[in-house]
Each structure stands twice: as structure tokens, then as C-alpha cells.
Amino acid sequence: MWHISKEAKEKFLMCNLLPIQEEDEHWEIALREAEEEGEDIFTRLKEELDEVKEQLLQTLPSRFIPYVKDGTLNKPTLPKHVRDDYVQWMREADKEFEQVLDAAYEQTKMAITYLPQAVQEVFQESLHDAVIQQIIRDDKSLLLIINTDGGFSTKSLIQLHFKNVTSEDTNHPIEVGQWFIYDELQKRDNSFAFRVLFECPESEWTITMESLDANYFYRPSLYTKLRDEEKLAETTFESYVSELNSEYRYWFITPDVSCAIQSLTPNIEFENGEIEFFGKEYVVTVGNEKFSYHLDEHNPIAFIYTDIYEDPYAHLSEPVLVEDLEEAALSDNIELQVRAWNTMYGNAKELSSIINNVLLKIQMKEENEMLLSVYTNHFYKEGILAENVIEKFRDLIEFE
Known part of the structure; x- marks a missing residue:
């Protein structure tokens, strides 16, 4: 039995079609901010209700229907007992879906113990918001290459190799660009089954195979720092390569080719290949194959990966001295703030007095x-x- 399903997701979404302010204080803040910004909040609230009205009439328990019809369900005039009831109903739906996700996680956690270490390491982190970058098929196997740059995994490029595929079922064929939303892996008697709920386009995809293997790569920490500082576009390929750690191993991986980098200096050298730049284009040659890319569309910096993970923000885990903690947590220095809150988070009992003082003072x-x-x-x-x-x-x- 699958826990993850499009029906479970749709039920959860339908129960969260129209969030509302949960407390009188929240309404007071919302009304005050709308007045300060010159916004007609009641027109906006009416539009939000009208947008989902038909779905609400089909989904909500009958006791809430009168408030949908008279337009007060998401207004401050909604009676408090109705508001509390509606909020509780939504919370129960949230809890039910959380139980679905927890059950799927437990199934996956059990299934990966029968699979290679690399697969276990991939599924120890969430694939949520990972994007399909490439789909490679042959008669009995499928190689799914996914990019997790916008997701929650420290791994940046993951290759999932489904071996000896016995079945594949979906309401819409998987395609490059789809996002992982939820997934579940199950161990069967003599096989494994993997289900993913995708977005853009929305689909439920299930594949059964005899075995599953994985490989993965990381972004160099330099890449992450430059990306977050919005400096990638102004960084030249040569200067980027010159700053990489020469002790690490690197690969150049594009949608067309993957090859190991033998040397970074004095010039980057590929195993059985090379990269050449011609104005706004560059050509990657591997063996007898050549692939051309335009610099405006494909920054070559983004094609360099390593097998070593470096936390680009490890310094934010450096603890703040106890005597400086309160001032740091309330300061305007973002980096100092993060370090202070991380320090308190990891030492809650020892720092309880300071934590309570900070929380009382913070706005x-x-x-x-x-x-x-x-x-x-x-x-x-x-x-x-x-x-x-x-x-x-x-x-x-x-x-x-």
C-alpha cells in the first residue's frame, strides 16, 4: 500500500484552500497594515474567497457553507467560535497529511537498508524541489539525473539508476524540468518500487525495478558563495577555476557529456578531452565528440562538480561567547545574529536565562x-x- 498519492496530496491542498487569520490580534495587525499601505483589504479578501468559492462549497463540512455563501469565512466579522472550529479543522487535515508523510518516510528508511550505500546517502536528505535534468533510457533501465540546486539536499547533482525495470505507471510521462514534491521508496519481495509526485506538470509516477543504484556530486563551496552573493555572472571561468581547491577531484558535467578533470592548473585539462573558448561560445571535446554551448545560456562554471562536500557557511556554526550572546542575537549584523541563534539552539538548557531575555526583548x-x-x-x-x-x-x- 502506498502512503504517498495524488489523492492524499489533493485532499490536503483542498483543506488549505483558504487560510484565515487565526486570532483577533492577527486581524488587528492585518487591518492596520492595510490602512497604512492604502490597501482595500476587504476587496482583496473577497477576491481570494471568490477564487476558490466553488471548490470550498464542494469540500468544506456543511457547517461552514453558510459563511462561504455570505462571504464572511475569511473576514474579521466571522464569529470567533466558527473561526476556531475552521482553524481546528484545517489543523486536523494538516496533521493527517503529516502522518502520511511520516509513514512514507518510514517505508523509505526501511527500504534503503537493502540498497547500496550511495542510495542510502541520497535518501537521507530530502529530494523535495529537486528538478529532473536528464532522462536516459535503454531496454531495461532508466537513468534519472536530477538537479537539487533549488532543493534541500547538500548534494547538487544526483544520478538515480533504476535497473531491470519491470513496470512504470504514470498519468503523465515524466519530463525534463519537472519538480519532485513528495516521494516514497518501498521494498517488495524481490524488487523495489519508487513513487514520486511531481509538479510542472503535475503527475504521479511509479516505477518498479529489481535494484536501484545512485551516484552524486556536490557544488564547490566557492560556487555557492558566488551564487548567493549574485557574483557568478561577473566571475570569469579562469578566475573561478584558479580558486578551486587543487587537492580535490572535479568533474565537468553537462546535459551531453560527463568527464573527469585531470588538472586545474596551469590550464584546466579533461580526461580524454578539452574545453575551448571562441568569443561567446565554448566547445567541449571528449573523444571524437564535440558539444557547443553559448556562454549566455550555459555558464561553464555551473558544470563543475566535486565529490567532496564543503559547507560554505561553516563559519556560521562558530559559537558566540556567552557574555556577547544577547547583544549578538539582537544586533543588526545578520552573520552575528545567525551565529548567536545557532549557539542558543544547540545549548538551550545551559543558556535558558539568556534565551528568555532575548525572546522577551525581540520584536x-x-x-x-x-x-x-x-x-x-x-x-x-x-x-x-x-x-x-x-x-x-x-x-x-x-x-x-
């Missing part, structure tokens, strides 16, 4: 609400929050 804003939600819930579970702090962040804390 909750739209831009830091998600971050504060993560930290306050962690500290609450650690049992170190003072009562006045719990009261301040009551709307963010998930009480069990």
Missing part, C-alpha cells in the same frame, strides 16, 4: 515570524521557556 515582525516560530517551538520542547515568554509567543507555539 516579532513579518520578516522574522517564521524564524521565531522555529526557535520558540524548539525551546518550548526543550522545556526552558518562562511563562511570560510562552504567553508572548502563544500564537507561534505548537502545543501538544
Whole structure:
């Protein structure tokens, strides 16, 4: 039995068609901000309701239907007992879907123990938001190459090799550019089955095979830093290569070819190949094959990978001295802030007094609400929050 399914996902989405403000205080903030920005909030709320009205009428329990029809379900005039009931109904749907995801995770966790170490390492991290970059088929196998640059895995390029495929089922053929949303791997008697829910276009894809293997590569940490600083476009290929760690192994991997890099200096050298630049184009030659790329479309820097992971932001894990912690956590220096919060997160019990002081002093804003939600819930579970702090962040804390 599959836990992940398009039906489970659709049910979850249908129960979250129309989020609403959950507390009077939230409405007060929303109304005040709309007034300050000159926004007609009630027109916007009506448009949001109208956009999903027909779906709501088919999905919601009957007790909420009158408030859809009179247009008050997402308005501040909705009676509090109805609002609380609606919010609780959505939370129960969220919890149900979380249980689906947890069950799929447990299935995957069990299945990978029967597969090679590389596969286990791939599935130890989420494939959510990974993108299909290349699909290579032969009679009995499928090689799926996925790019995780926009996802949650430290691995940047993953090759999943499905061997001796026995079946493949989908409501829409998989294609380059599709995003992984949810996935589940199962061990069968003499085979394995893998299911993915994709987006763009939306599809449910299931493949059964005798075995699964994997290979993966990382971006050099230099690439990540330049990308985050938006400096990739202005960095030349030569200067980029010159700054790479010459002690590491590298590969040049394009949609057409993959080859090991033998040497970085004095000029980059490929195993059984070369790269040549001609104005706005460059040509990669491997053996007897040549592949041309335009610099404006394919930055060659993006084709360099390594098998060594370097955390580009390891310095953010450096602890802040206890005597400087409170000031650092509340400072305007983003890097110092991150280090301070990381220090408190990892030492909650020892630093409980400082943590409570910081949380009492910090101002909750739209831009830091998600971050504060993560930290306050962690500290609450650690049992170190003072009562006045719990009261301040009551709307963010998930009480069990």
C-alpha cells in the first residue's frame, strides 16, 4: 500500500484552500497594515474567497457553507467560535497529511537498508524541489539525473539508476524540468518500487525495478558563495577555476557529456578531452565528440562538480561567547545574529536565562515570524521557556 498519492496530496491542498487569520490580534495587525499601505483589504479578501468559492462549497463540512455563501469565512466579522472550529479543522487535515508523510518516510528508511550505500546517502536528505535534468533510457533501465540546486539536499547533482525495470505507471510521462514534491521508496519481495509526485506538470509516477543504484556530486563551496552573493555572472571561468581547491577531484558535467578533470592548473585539462573558448561560445571535446554551448545560456562554471562536500557557511556554526550572546542575537549584523541563534539552539538548557531575555526583548515582525516560530517551538520542547515568554509567543507555539 502506498502512503504517498495524488489523492492524499489533493485532499490536503483542498483543506488549505483558504487560510484565515487565526486570532483577533492577527486581524488587528492585518487591518492596520492595510490602512497604512492604502490597501482595500476587504476587496482583496473577497477576491481570494471568490477564487476558490466553488471548490470550498464542494469540500468544506456543511457547517461552514453558510459563511462561504455570505462571504464572511475569511473576514474579521466571522464569529470567533466558527473561526476556531475552521482553524481546528484545517489543523486536523494538516496533521493527517503529516502522518502520511511520516509513514512514507518510514517505508523509505526501511527500504534503503537493502540498497547500496550511495542510495542510502541520497535518501537521507530530502529530494523535495529537486528538478529532473536528464532522462536516459535503454531496454531495461532508466537513468534519472536530477538537479537539487533549488532543493534541500547538500548534494547538487544526483544520478538515480533504476535497473531491470519491470513496470512504470504514470498519468503523465515524466519530463525534463519537472519538480519532485513528495516521494516514497518501498521494498517488495524481490524488487523495489519508487513513487514520486511531481509538479510542472503535475503527475504521479511509479516505477518498479529489481535494484536501484545512485551516484552524486556536490557544488564547490566557492560556487555557492558566488551564487548567493549574485557574483557568478561577473566571475570569469579562469578566475573561478584558479580558486578551486587543487587537492580535490572535479568533474565537468553537462546535459551531453560527463568527464573527469585531470588538472586545474596551469590550464584546466579533461580526461580524454578539452574545453575551448571562441568569443561567446565554448566547445567541449571528449573523444571524437564535440558539444557547443553559448556562454549566455550555459555558464561553464555551473558544470563543475566535486565529490567532496564543503559547507560554505561553516563559519556560521562558530559559537558566540556567552557574555556577547544577547547583544549578538539582537544586533543588526545578520552573520552575528545567525551565529548567536545557532549557539542558543544547540545549548538551550545551559543558556535558558539568556534565551528568555532575548525572546522577551525581540520584536516579532513579518520578516522574522517564521524564524521565531522555529526557535520558540524548539525551546518550548526543550522545556526552558518562562511563562511570560510562552504567553508572548502563544500564537507561534505548537502545543501538544
